[in-house]
Amino acid sequence: MRAKRPDLPGTGTARLAPDMAEAMEARSHAPRAPGAYLALTRDRARTFGGRALIFVLTLGAAMLCALPFILLSGANLAVTAEAFFNGALGSKFAVAETLVQMIPLLIAGLAVAISFHGGLFNIGVEGQLIFGGLVAGVIGAEVNAPPLVLTALCLLGGIAGGAFAALIPALLKAYRGVHEVVTTIMINFIAISVALYAVSPAGPFVSATQPSATEKIPREARLSMIWDGTRLHFGLIIALLTVIGIWWLLYRTPLGFRIRLLGANPGAARASGVSVPRITIATLLISGGLGGLAGAVQVLGVYGRFFDAFSAGYGYDAIAVALLAALSPIAMIISAFFFAMLDSGAVQMQAVAGISREMVGVVSGLVVAFVAIQPAILHLWARLRQKTAQRRDRNITSGDPA
Amino acid sequence: MSAPSVHKAAAIRLTGIDKRFGAVHANRAIDLSVAPGSIHGLLGENGAGKSTLMKILFGMIHADEGRVEIDGTPVAFRSSAEALSAGIGMVQQHFSLIPAFSVVENLIMGRARGSVLSRLTRKLDLKAAAERAQELSDRFGFGIDPLAKVATLSVGARQKVEILKALWGGARTLVLDEPTAALSPPEADELYAVLHRLRSEGTTIVLISHKMPEIMHLCDRVTVLRDGAVVGEAELAGQALDEPAVRQPIEAALVNMMIGRDKPELPERAPLEGPVILDIRGLTDGTRLGPIDLKVHGGEIVAVVGVEGNGQSELVELLMGLRKARDGMIGIDNHNVVDWPTQRRLDAGLAHISEDRHATGVADTMSLIDNASIGFVDGAPFSGSPLSLSQKQRRIFTEVLIEQHKVRTPSPDLPMASLSGGNQQKLVVGRELARAPRLMIAAQPTRGLDIGSTVAVQDALLRLRAEGNAVLLLSLDLNEVFAIADRLVVLRKGRIVGTMQSADFDIDQIGRWMSGAVEHVATKPEETDPQTLEAAS
Numbered sequence: 010m011r012a013k014r015p016d017l018p019g020t021g022t023a024r025l026a027p028d029m030a031e032a033m034e035a036r037s038h039a040p041r042a043p044g045a046y047l048a049l050t051r052d053r054a055r056t057f058g059g060r061a062l063i064f065v066l067t068l069g070a071a072m073l074c075a076l077p078f079i080l081l082s083g084a085n086l087a088v089t090a091e092a093f094f095n096g097a098l099g100s101k102f103a104v105a106e107t108l109v110q111m112i113p114l115l116i117a118g119l120a121v122a123i124s125f126h127g128g129l130f131n132i133g134v135e136g137q138l139i140f141g142g143l144v145a146g147v148i149g150a151e152v153n154a155p156p157l158v159l160t161a162l163c164l165l166g167g168i169a170g171g172a173f174a175a176l177i178p179a180l181l182k183a184y185r186g187v188h189e190v191v192t193t194i195m196i197n198f199i200a201i202s203v204a205l206y207a208v209s210p211a212g213p214f215v216s217a218t219q220p221s222a223t224e225k226i227p228r229e230a231r232l233s234m235i236w237d238g239t240r241l242h243f244g245l246i247i248a249l250l251t252v253i254g255i256w257w258l259l260y261r262t263p264l265g266f267r268i269r270l271l272g273a274n275p276g277a278a279r280a281s282g283v284s285v286p287r288i289t290i291a292t293l294l295i296s297g298g299l300g301g302l303a304g305a306v307q308v309l310g311v312y313g314r315f316f317d318a319f320s321a322g323y324g325y326d327a328i329a330v331a332l333l334a335a336l337s338p339i340a341m342i343i344s345a346f347f348f349a350m351l352d353s354g355a356v357q358m359q360a361v362a363g364i365s366r367e368m369v370g371v372v373s374g375l376v377v378a379f380v381a382i383q384p385a386i387l388h389l390w391a392r393l394r395q396k397t398a399q400r401r402d403r404n405i406t407s408g409d410p411a
Numbered sequence: 412m413s414a415p416s417v418h419k420a421a422a423i424r425l426t427g428i429d430k431r432f433g434a435v436h437a438n439r440a441i442d443l444s445v446a447p448g449s450i451h452g453l454l455g456e457n458g459a460g461k462s463t464l465m466k467i468l469f470g471m472i473h474a475d476e477g478r479v480e481i482d483g484t485p486v487a488f489r490s491s492a493e494a495l496s497a498g499i500g501m502v503q504q505h506f507s508l509i510p511a512f513s514v515v516e517n518l519i520m521g522r523a524r525g526s527v528l529s530r531l532t533r534k535l536d537l538k539a540a541a542e543r544a545q546e547l548s549d550r551f552g553f554g555i556d557p558l559a560k561v562a563t564l565s566v567g568a569r570q571k572v573e574i575l576k577a578l579w580g581g582a583r584t585l586v587l588d589e590p591t592a593a594l595s596p597p598e599a600d601e602l603y604a605v606l607h608r609l610r611s612e613g614t615t616i617v618l619i620s621h622k623m624p625e626i627m628h629l630c631d632r633v634t635v636l637r638d639g640a641v642v643g644e645a646e647l648a649g650q651a652l653d654e655p656a657v658r659q660p661i662e663a664a665l666v667n668m669m670i671g672r673d674k675p676e677l678p679e680r681a682p683l684e685g686p687v688i689l690d691i692r693g694l695t696d697g698t699r700l701g702p703i704d705l706k707v708h709g710g711e712i713v714a715v716v717g718v719e720g721n722g723q724s725e726l727v728e729l730l731m732g733l734r735k736a737r738d739g740m741i742g743i744d745n746h747n748v749v750d751w752p753t754q755r756r757l758d759a760g761l762a763h764i765s766e767d768r769h770a771t772g773v774a775d776t777m778s779l780i781d782n783a784s785i786g787f788v789d790g791a792p793f794s795g796s797p798l799s800l801s802q803k804q805r806r807i808f809t810e811v812l813i814e815q816h817k818v819r820t821p822s823p824d825l826p827m828a829s830l831s832g833g834n835q836q837k838l839v840v841g842r843e844l845a846r847a848p849r850l851m852i853a854a855q856p857t858r859g860l861d862i863g864s865t866v867a868v869q870d871a872l873l874r875l876r877a878e879g880n881a882v883l884l885l886s887l888d889l890n891e892v893f894a895i896a897d898r899l900v901v902l903r904k905g906r907i908v909g910t911m912q913s914a915d916f917d918i919d920q921i922g923r924w925m926s927g928a929v930e931h932v933a934t935k936p937e938e939t940d941p942q943t944l945e946a947a948s
C-alpha cells in the first residue's frame with residue numbers, strides 16, 4: 010500500500026474537482042423522484058428477464074440437441090426422464106447428493122469466471138484443483154494441529170496450491186505475453202502427473218494402507234456434515250460465501266473494477282493507470298486459488314483424504330458452468346446446481362434406463378457450443394420477429410386479417 | 412443538374428420511419444427523400460438520430476415502423492449485405508476495418524457471392540481484386556496501396572479505404588457518417604474533391620456532419636433532425652453561398668433549427684500569467700519523438716499542431732507514462748514525473764482526453780457508471796479502502812456528469828455502446844474535467860461533437876485555463892486552435908519546428924512549418940535558452 014500523504018501529489022488518491030464533489034453532495038441529499046426509482050426497477054427487471062430468457066433458451070437448445078443421442082441409445086424417454094429426476098431430486102438423499110456435486114462445480118465455476126472477467130482464459134482450473142486437493146490432503150495427513158486449525162490450514166494450503174499452479178502461466182502472460190490457454194493446459198498435465206507421483210507406490214505421501222491415496226485426515230479436522238443422514242457437508246456454506254465474496258470483489262472493490270476493465274478494454278485500462286501485468290497476475294492467482302479451494306473442499310468434505318482420481322473433471326465442467334451463468338457469480342448458483350443435477354441424475358439414468366453417464370459430457374459440451382453461438386441465435390431470433398412483424402404489416406395493408 | 416424534383420423518382424425515399432431503443436425514441440415518423448445524383452446533408456445534435464436513421468436505410472438495424480424505397484421500389488433489407496447488393500454503401504461513424512489485414516483483404520471481406528460450396532472451393536483471386544482496388548483508388552486520386560496493411564495507414568488513408576469499401580460493390584448510393592471527423596483539413600479537402608467527382612458521375616450521397624462549412628460547401632439540400640424528428644429542410648443548390656451575406660443567414664437558420672437557439676459564442680479571453688506547470692526538457696523516446704523542450708504555464712492553452720504521425724501520439728503517450736522515455740524529463744508542478752507510473756501521474760493532476768476513444772478512452776460493453784469511474788477507483792472519492800468501491804457514489808457521480816454535460820441517455824446503467832458517438836465523447840470529456848487537472852492533455856477534444864457541445868467543451872477548457880491550470884491541446888482543426896489556444900507549436904518529424912503566439916497566428920507560416928518548407932528557417936526551441944522562451948510568453 011502506498012502511504013497517503015494528501016499534500017504531496019500522486020499519493021494514491023484520485024483527484025476530484027471540488028465543484029464536482031459539491032454537486033454530488035447536493036445530489037445525494039436531494040429527494041429522488043419516485044419515477045426514477047420505478048424506471049430503475051423496471052430496467053433491472055428487464056435486464057434480469059432478458060438474462061433468464063437467454064439462460065433458458067441456451068439450456069433448452071442444448072437439451073434438445075442431446076435428445077437424439079438419448080433416443081439412439083434405445084431408451085424409453087419417459088423412463089429416462091423419471092430416472093433422471095429421481096436421481097437428481099427424488100429424495101432427501103438425492104437432493105443432498107446433487108448439492109454435494111454442486112459444491113466443487115460452483116467454486117471451480119467462480120475460478121473460471123473471474124479469469125474470463127479479466128479477459129484471461131484459465132483453462133487450467135482442473136490442474137489447480139488437483140494441486141489444491143493434493144496440498145490440502147498432504148497437510149491434513151502430515152501436520153499435527155488442533156482440529157479447526159488444521160481445517161483452516163488445509164483450506165489455505167489448498168488455495169495456495171491452486172495459486173501456485175497458476176503462478177507460472179500468470180508470470181509468463183504478464184511479462185512475456187505467452188498465451189495463458191497454452192500454459193494453463195500444460196500445467197494441467199504437470200499437476201496431474203505430480204499428483205499421480207505423490208501418491209504412487211514410490212511417492213513421498215502415499216498411505217501405508219491405501220494405494221494411490223494419502224493418509225486419512227483426522228475426522229475432526231474434516232468439514233462437518235450439515236444435513237443428518239446425508240453426505241452434505243459444510244463446503245456448501247463455503248461455496249456460497251465464496252459466491253458472495255467474488256461478487257463483492259468484482260463489483261464492489263477497486264481490484265474487481267480493474268479486472269473487469271482489463272477484460273473489457275485493455276487499452277483503456279492501461280491509459281487509466283491500471284498496471285496490466287499486476288492485474289493479470291492477480292486475476293490468474295485468484296482464479297487458481299479458487300480452483301485449489303474447490304479441490305481442498307472436496308478432499309476435506311467428501312473423501313477425507315486425497316486420492317489421485319478424486320476429481321471427476323470438475324475443472325472442465327466448470328467452464329460450462331461459468332459460461333451458462335454468463336459469468337455472473339450469483340447466476341452461477343443456478344447453473345452449478347443444474348450441472349450437479351445432471352451429474353447425480355446420470356447415475357440413476359445409467360442404472361435404470363441404461364443411458365451412459367457420458368451423456369453429461371455431451372450436454373455440457375453442447376452448452377458451451379450454444380453459449381459460443383449465442384450472438385447468432387439472438388440474431389436469428391431478431392430476424393424471426395422481424396419476419397413476423399412484416400407478415401403482420403402485409404396482412405394489415407392488404408386488409409386480410411390472418 | 413442536381414435540382415431535385417418531386418416528380419422524379421427519389422433515389423432514396425424513407426416514409427414514416429420510427430424506431431425506439433427501450434425508453435429512447437430515436438426516430439419519430441421520419442420522412443426523407445433524396446434526389447438522385449445529389450449530395451444530401453443530414454444535420455442534428457448528438458443523439459438526434461442521424462446514425463440510427465442511416466443504419467435503418469442500410470439494413471443494419473430494423474425500423475419498428477416505416478417504409479424504405481430505393482429508386483421508387485420498396486425494399487426491406489434484412490442485413491447490410493442485402494443493402495450492399497442493392498447498390499447502397501455506407502461508411503460508419505467508427506472504423507470497421509481489420510488492422511491486421513491488407514487493404515484489399517478488407518475490401519473483399521464478406522463480399523463472396525454464390526452458394527456456400529462455391530464460396531468454399533473457389534480460389535480467392537486477390538490479385539485481380541488488388542488490380543481493381545488500384546484502379547478505383549487511381550480513379551478517385553486516393554493514392555492507396557492495395558497491398559498495404561491497414562495498421563500501417565494514417566487515419567486519413569483509413570477513411571479513404573472505408574470509402575473504397577463502400578464503393579466496392581458498385582454502390583450508386585453512398586452514406587457517409589461523419590467522414591471528416593478524424594481528418595486534417597487537407598485530407599478533408601481531398602475527400603470533398605472525391606465527393607464532387609462521385610456526384611458528377613451520378614452517385615447519390617447522404618452526408619452526416621457537424622461541420623457547417625463542409626455542409627455549405629458540399630450539400631445540395633439538407634435535412635435537420637432534432638430529438639428524432641425532422642424539424643426542417645433547406646435547399647442549398649443554386650444559392651450564392653460564396654457571398655457571406657447569403658451564406659450567413661442560411662447557416663444561422665440551420666443552427667437554430669438544430670439546437671433551438673443561436674450558435675453560442677466563446678467568451679473573450681485575456682492573456683494570463685501563471686507559474687510553469689508542464690516543463691518538458693530534452694524529452695525523447697529514442698525513435699519517433701524528440702528530443703523536445705516545451706513549457707506550458709498555468710493559465711495557458713498550448714496547441715500542438717502538425718501533420719498526423721509526426722510524433723503527436725508519441726508525445727501524449729510519453730506524458731501519460733504509456734511509453735518509456737529514453738532521455739529527458741517531464742516536470743509537472745515541479746515534480747519530475749518521468750519515471751512515475753500512469754496512475755501516479757493521474758493522481759498528481761494529469762488528465763487525458765484520448766484521441767482514439769474506442770481504443771483507450773472507454774469500454775463499450777461496460778455501463779456508463781463503470782465508464783465514468785475509469786481512473787477514479789483509487790482512494791477518497793469512491794473507495795474508502797481497497798475492500799470497497801461505493802456503487803452509490805459512483806452512480807451519483809455519473810448522474811451529475813450526465814446532467815452537467817448534457818449526455819443523452821435514459822439511464823446510467825446502460826452500456827456505453829448504446830450512446831451516440833457524440834454523447835460518448837461528452838461523457839469522456841466530463842470525466843476528465845472532473846479530475847480537476849493541473850495539466851489537461853486534450854487530444855481532439857471536440858471530435859464528433861455537435862455545434863453546441865463543441866462550444867461547451869471549448870468553454871470548459873477555457874475555464875480550466877482561467878482557474879490557472881495548463882492545457883495541452885492536440886487538434887487537427889486549426890479553427891479550434893485559433894479559437895482557444897494562447898500559443899501553438901508545430902511538430903514535424905518528432906521535433907518542434909516552430910512556435911507562435913496567438914496574436915501572431917499566421918496560417919500560411921504554420922502550413923510551411925508543417926510541410927517542412929522552411930525547416931531551416933524555423934527556430935529550434937530545444938536549442939534556445941528556456942529563459943528567452945519564458946520571457947516571450
Ligand SMILES: Nc1ncnc2c1ncn2[C@@H]1O[C@H](COP(=O)(O)OP(=O)(O)OP(=O)(O)O)[C@@H](O)[C@H]1O
Pocket residue numbers: 432433435436437455456457458459460461462463464504819820828829830831832833834859861
Ligand atoms: N443500440 C442502442 N441501444 C440503445 N439506445 C441507442 C442505441 N443506438 C442508439 N441509441 C440512442 O438513440 C439515440 C440516437 O442515436 P444516434 O446514434 O442515431 O445519434 P446521432 O444523431 O448519430 O448522434 P451523433 O451525432 O452523436 O453521432 C441516442 O439517444 C442513443 O442513445
Ligand SMILES: [Mg+2]
Pocket residue numbers: 461462463504588831832833
Ligand atoms: Mg452518429
